[in-house]
Amino acid sequence: MGALFAQTDSLGIERQGDKVFVIHKVQAQQTLYSLSRRYKTTVSEINKANPVLANGLQIGQTLKIPYGGEVISPDAEVTKQTKEVTHTVKAGETLFAIARKYEVQVSDIKNWNKLPSNAIDLGQKLIIKKDVLVPVEKDTPMVETTSQAETKRINTPDSVKTSEVPFNSAASLPTTKVQPKEEQPEEVNYPGTPFQQFQKEGLAEVIDESEPSNKFFALHRTARKGTVIKVKNLMNDLTVYVRVIGTIPETSENEDIIIKLNQRAYDHLKAVDKRFRVQITYVQ
Template structure:
């Protein structure tokens, strides 16, 4: 189900994107966490984005969940009965000691998503694995996808007891209970995320007001030293000198930082021209030698994005710690 502030989907070059309408206060990092994609993927899909997002702006977000074909009556009928033939992917899965084809649940996957991946109905997976009708799956859980002897043999008792239900003519596959449950859960999660965003905005506004009226600190930081982090809500903001990673030839947006954990997605803004780039921290910057006055080192591609000819230049960084 698409979020309330999405305006539909679009397919370009065999890739599907969610058309997201930006609301006040939203950032690329926030969109990446919300849709479970990387900031780099969003920026690649939207080359026109040069800085902060603007309210009302439309952003294309790569969709990571597989789409169900609009016309597949044969597959849809099999899904409702639980007797469909497993896909080649299901038949290529490893077997356990009993001869069952099994699969280990990955992060972010649901029972419905796994059923679509391997062409097996959710009800059949529940029956093979003795799952509760309203239960989900857990990361790392091993599921039987094709039981020993084939799916048809395991589904035979259920099919014999089931009464035929006429299928209304439609161009879309029939939605089962599992789909509706997943959508209900997604709506609840979206409501919780919206509450968290509103609370964060309120706290950030209060912290900004307090900062505006606070007296100047008696110990000022030298101009050539990086300003250490000040945390507002959970957002860490720093300012200081930036330089290029020496000897690096990566074609990605990367960074070395003194305090941010490896894997952190960080916004870097060139204070002189306002240019912004999002980078991924790949290592710790030692506080020795030339690095003693440097806050962050960036890959050559990230420096080029900031559009500066200087070897060292002042930047502002911000990120949300885990």
């Protein structure tokens, strides 16, 4: 289980009964989904604790985020360790997206893996390093048991004994009752992969179409073809459902784009600019 420590955008913690909330200041590129993973909670729990999110996530907002991990006291002794993980590049992933996922810099990933450019290949293994704080384990003081104390007194030479105490081993040794183990229910493994909900906020862009379509469709980085995505315009709260028909091209112009919409979907959302902030939600 992960432990909670102070970070630049985590302003502190607040306790309400047996619940712990992180006071968090929203930074650029952060989303409700990334915050839920970081603080081991869910997007719905964050929304429930912060009614202000009904108007969308904004940079600079201060949120109370319910924390689901282990909380370590601020005065506890800690030490810094470097944690290293291996990331396998998935379809549609970019170096920028991977850096944002692990909250590290693109330049650091390139240095760790000796990459000459931002180009990466499907299935490529990348080393990711991150400094984490872990509690220092303190030595537990030795506690002398009754039997050890009695043995020491019996083996002490007569010349240094201060008094004679009769020793009754049968009476001095404590008896321990062995409680029968409760039978654990047998685990049942069900076949199949559970559905997972994804939610993200970022920039959408309209697709330049040669011929207008009467359907609602989009391009996405990782969602499979045929996936239906809910798109919410964060400027006016209008919503449209689009179907993924392809992948966003991997170009520098598209690096900050999370979804591309066709003209009809763009018009339905009454967007003003070619690029605008949206929240997308889908399940797969």
